[in-house]
Amino acid sequence: MSSWDKRKLTDDLTALIIDECEKDDEFTAEEVDINKPLMGPESQLELDSLDTLQISLALLKCYGVRINGSKDGRIAFSSIDALANFIIKESTNAR
Known part of the structure; x- marks a missing residue:
């Protein structure tokens, strides 16, 4: 991708995370707040270190x-x- 469409990227990442972490029986992509933490007590998805791997x-x-x-990783x-x-x-730095 030469120019990133951030909205599409966040939508794609949300779908990827739900799929990879097998959360599709708990959440739809539309229900996930992209600004909430992915890990920790405030996490909507309740991911753990194996999920992040x-x-x-x-x-x-x-x-x-x-x-x-x-x-x-923390960032x-x-x-x-x-x-x-x-x-x-x-990806911009890699160019």
Whole structure:
């Protein structure tokens, strides 16, 4: 993607996360708040570290973006919106 459509990216990420973490029996993409934390007590999706590993592998496969280290992970997985920003930033830096 040469120019990112952030709305489409956040929609795609929401669907990817629901699918990868097998939350489709609990949530639809429309019900997920992209600004809520992905992990922790405030998390709508109640993801754990194994979920983030699955998501990380899917991001590498789908977007060619690798999350390196806990600092990048904390930033990227703070919300779906933050994850979209991380992907845009990393893919732009890779050019």
